[in-house]
Amino acid sequence: MPERLSEPDRRAQTTHVTARIGIRCIRVVCALVLLVGAVGASWAQGPSQGWSEAFREAQEASAKARRARQSSKPATEARLGEDGFGPPALVRVASKTGTARSDSDAATAKTQANAQLEVTAVPPQAWGPPALDPAGNPGFSEFVGPPLVSPLQILDAVILAGTKQQLSWSVGQGLSGGDAVAPVHVAHGDRPGPVLCLAAAIHGDEINGVEIVRRVINDADPSRLSGTLIGVPIVNLFGFARGSRYLPDRRDLNRFFPGSARGSIASRMAYSFFQNVIRHCDALVDFHTGSFDRSNLPQIRADLRLPEVLRFARGIGAMPVLHSNGSRGMLRVAATAAGIPAVTFEVGAPGVLEKQEINQAHEALDALMHHMGMNPEAPDPLEPQPFFYESRWIRADSGGLLLSDVALGDRVVEGQTLGVVVDPIRNVERKVVAPFVGSVIGLAKNQVVLPGFAIFHIGRETSAEAASDAAATSRAEPEMEEDPDPEPRDPEY
Numbered sequence: 468m469p470e471r472l473s474e475p476d477r478r479a480q481t482t483h484v485t486a487r488i489g490i491r492c493i494r495v496v497c498a499l500v501l502l503v504g505a506v507g508a509s510w511a512q513g514p515s516q517g518w519s520e521a522f523r524e525a526q527e528a529s530a531k532a533r534r535a536r537q538s539s540k541p542a543t544e545a546r547l548g549e550d551g552f553g554p555p556a557l558v559r560v561a562s563k564t565g566t567a568r569s570d571s572d573a574a575t576a577k578t579q580a581n582a583q584l585e586v587t588a589v590p591p592q593a594w595g596p597p598a599l600d601p602a603g604n605p606g607f608s609e610f611v612g613p614p615l616v617s618p619l620q621i622l623d624a625v626i627l628a629g630t631k632q633q634l635s636w637s638v639g640q641g642l643s644g645g646d647a648v649a650p651v652h653v654a655h656g657d658r659p660g661p662v663l664c665l666a667a668a669i670h671g672d673e674i675n676g677v678e679i680v681r682r683v684i685n686d687a688d689p690s691r692l693s694g695t696l697i698g699v700p701i702v703n704l705f706g707f708a709r710g711s712r713y714l715p716d717r718r719d720l721n722r723f724f725p726g727s728a729r730g731s732i733a734s735r736m737a738y739s740f741f742q743n744v745i746r747h748c749d750a751l752v753d754f755h756t757g758s759f760d761r762s763n764l765p766q767i768r769a770d771l772r773l774p775e776v777l778r779f780a781r782g783i784g785a786m787p788v789l790h791s792n793g794s795r796g797m798l799r800v801a802a803t804a805a806g807i808p809a810v811t812f813e814v815g816a817p818g819v820l821e822k823q824e825i826n827q828a829h830e831a832l833d834a835l836m837h838h839m840g841m842n843p844e845a846p847d848p849l850e851p852q853p854f855f856y857e858s859r860w861i862r863a864d865s866g867g868l869l870l871s872d873v874a875l876g877d878r879v880v881e882g883q884t885l886g887v888v889v890d891p892i893r894n895v896e897r898k899v900v901a902p903f904v905g906s907v908i909g910l911a912k913n914q915v916v917l918p919g920f921a922i923f924h925i926g927r928e929t930s931a932e933a934a935s936d937a938a939a940t941s942r943a944e945p946e947m948e949e950d951p952d953p954e955p956r957d958p959e960y
């Protein structure tokens with residue numbers, strides 16, 4: 468039983484307890500007063516070091532936790548470099564470790580989140596057939612049947628698998644006010660495979676390619692084709708109509724890719740073509756000829772520093788292949804920068820149709836399509852191999868009338884006379900000689916030339932590896948593409 472207290476004792480104890488409570492209350496109040504005073508003083512001086520640090524840390528922790536949550540979303544990817552000329556890079560934003568559950572997890576989120584921005588340079592998309600959908604791939608558990616090819620959406624049209632269609636690409640408004648439209652032929656195979664694009668007459672007077680593209684498209688049977696063939700026989704419709712290399716504003720369309728929506732006539736056309744057609748391609752062949760009364764032996768120009776371009780060029784059959792960096796604004800350079808392996812196919816001279824060269828290029832395209840897995844039949848039981856060349860343009864050192872002694876395809880030895888340049892005023896003849904053993908792979912037709920005019924293109928055979936190495940170490944002479952004159956000269960103007 469509790470001890471009972473007498474009345475005076477109980478009163479004394481109550482007084483004692485009350486006094487102790489009072490003392491405690493006074494202590495608490497004093498502490499509060501001191502604290503408020505200290506805080507007031509510190510605010511008057513600005514937040515002390517400790518406060519601001521804690522505040523900043525809390526903010527950072529919260530921000531990190533927020534970033535961590537965001538980064539735990541599925542990885543997102545974006546290709547860089549598609550509009551520029553640098554190599555495409557894949558930007559991958561990914562969380563490595565998971566989600567921070569609350570802001571209080573921020574301290575661990577610091578290491579946990581690691582929402583790092585990995586910018587990894589990746590080579591442009593490798594050329595080759597696209598990966599099969601698991602539903603159509605017998606190797607996967609999701610397999611439900613043979614691969615189905617989905618319809619192709621291009622230029623506001625939907626092309627069903629196994630069909631061929633002619634579409635129109637609106638080049639821009641013509642002078643008559645209506646839209647000028649160029650034909651775009653699409654053969655969409657009913658078996659999966661790569662999208663191969665063929666473009667010709669970007670220079671309006673280079674017409675061999677127009678016929679080559681027409682023949683390849685006519686041959687394509689979509690019921691037997693694996694993949695898709697897109698052919699644009701006349702890209703520069705304006706130049707083609709006038710028999711001119713250039714656009715109506717005298718610009719060279721092949722210096723404006725990938726173009727811009729608000730640029731010059733050339734730049735807008737290039738942009739429209741690139742966005743509406745070229746973006747659909749997995750690989751591209753752009754047909755050209757020599758320029759300014761020069762003729763080229765059928766040959767491939769490619770940036771052999773890029774493995775996927777080298778691989779693509781190798782598939783093109785028994786053709787000379789030359790390394791060429793290309794210049795800024797060329798379609799093949801812009802396409803390659805966007806991850807689409809591209810080559811230039813030089814065939815003959817401008818302004819003429821050369822049947823033999825056209826046939827040769829047509830066969831090369833058959834070989835290429837077979838090599839890409841698009842055509843079942845090999846064009847030849849022995850698969851023809853390309854020849855790789857290092858090359859150099861020989862220029863006139865004096866002005867006058869050029870008279871050649873050699874023809875395209877001729878083999879020449881060092882010191883051999885290739886032709887003479889006659890000065891008709893002083894009646895002087897000057898010889899032009901071969902600097903090394905090789906083959907004539909390009910030449911100027913007999914014409915009036917000025918000092919510095921490129922007249923003979925001599926190629927020396929090498930291996931793919933040597934050509935690629937030379938390209939990589941820039942030992943090869945900078946190539947001048949189909950136009951060896953830095954300043955274009957138009958005989959029309």
Ligand SMILES: [Zn+2]
Nearest residue numbers: 670755756949
């Ligand atoms: Zn050209």
